[in-house]
Amino acid sequence: MTSELRLLSEHACFGGLQCFFEHDAESTGTPMRFGVYLPPQAAKGPCPVVFYLAGLTCTEETFAIKAGAQREAARLGLILVSPDTSPRGTGLEGADAAWDFGHGAGFYLDATVAPWASHFRMERYITQELHALVTTCLPVLPGAVGLMGHSMGGHGALTLALRHPGQYRSVSALAPIVAPSQVPWGRKAFAGYLGPDEAAWAAHDACALIAAGGRLPPLLVDQGLADKFLAEQLQPERLETVCREVGQDLTLRRHSAYDHGYYFVASFIAEHLQHHARLLAPGKA
Numbered sequence: 537m538t539s540e541l542r543l544l545s546e547h548a549c550f551g552g553l554q555c556f557f558e559h560d561a562e563s564t565g566t567p568m569r570f571g572v573y574l575p576p577q578a579a580k581g582p583c584p585v586v587f588y589l590a591g592l593t594c595t596e597e598t599f600a601i602k603a604g605a606q607r608e609a610a611r612l613g614l615i616l617v618s619p620d621t622s623p624r625g626t627g628l629e630g631a632d633a634a635w636d637f638g639h640g641a642g643f644y645l646d647a648t649v650a651p652w653a654s655h656f657r658m659e660r661y662i663t664q665e666l667h668a669l670v671t672t673c674l675p676v677l678p679g680a681v682g683l684m685g686h687s688m689g690g691h692g693a694l695t696l697a698l699r700h701p702g703q704y705r706s707v708s709a710l711a712p713i714v715a716p717s718q719v720p721w722g723r724k725a726f727a728g729y730l731g732p733d734e735a736a737w738a739a740h741d742a743c744a745l746i747a748a749g750g751r752l753p754p755l756l757v758d759q760g761l762a763d764k765f766l767a768e769q770l771q772p773e774r775l776e777t778v779c780r781e782v783g784q785d786l787t788l789r790r791h792s793a794y795d796h797g798y799y800f801v802a803s804f805i806a807e808h809l810q811h812h813a814r815l816l817a818p819g820k821a
């Protein structure tokens with residue numbers, strides 16, 4: 537069953553439409569907002585869809601406003617979906633206390649520890665509820681679904697695709713957190729949402745999942761070398777090593793001078809969309 541969609545706004549954009557919707561999400565028990573870009577091709581027939589998962593402190597608007605993805609999505613005929621990064625207005629104590637935990641920092645997993653488990657169920661939301669809503673309510677080409685993300689959202693893209701094999705035919709990430717169990721952002725989030733038993737954390741850690749046999753479609757990752765979070769939080773060399781060891785197809789590109797923000801995302805978004813369009817083209821299943 538799909539909940540009622542409320543259109544918040546729509547804007548003509550490169551011959552298509554950038555829309556924002558809200559609905560009452562069962563997964564989180566809260567209203568959830570998401571952005572949708574419909575390319576001009578979607579008015580004539582079904583198109584592939586790419587979900588974009590944003591990073592810490594972002595909302596459903598950040599990607600649509602800052603990444604400049606719509607021009608290339610219009611050229612390629614890709615629908616883009618940009619969910620919010622957590623439930624909002626949960627009323628949980630501490631949910632607004634920090635920028636890297638709670639509201640705006642859902643880490644794309646289902647919390648198992650009170651009080652977070654009552655609302656912070658972003659894995660179920662993205663992979664089931666929003667997935668079903670998008671594939672039934674929008675003109676999506678059956679099975680042509682890609683997943684990408686930035687930073688915390690890159691972690692989300694990698695882990696959700698690894699944990700739901702076959703659901704996403706194309707995957708990519710920009711400056712992702714690749715080994716959250718090993719770095720401060722991830723350790724804080726996992727301790728809070730999953731509890732202190734680190735054995736439970738590996739199931740949400742991209743490098744650990746790949747080491748344990750998880751596989752992804754050919755993976756594209758970009759990383760800026762002037763990124764202030766590179767050494768402490770991102771550590772792409774861990775992903776490079778594990779992919780080499782197990783034979784996972786990975787294209788990891790390092791770019792001097794680029795930082796962590798949306799100037800970096802905007803610089804490489806077109807190539808990510810081209811990667812998704814290639815893998816999602818009819819006949820590529």
Ligand SMILES: N[C@@H](CCC(=O)N[C@@H](CSC=O)C(=O)NCC(=O)O)C(=O)O
Pocket residue numbers: 590591592593594598602635686687688689796797798
């Ligand atoms: N407030 C923080 C910076 C937060 C930040 O940089 N968020 C990134 C994602 S970080 C990992 O998930 C982001 O995408 N921000 C949105 C933007 O518009 O740049 C600090 O004080 O460092």
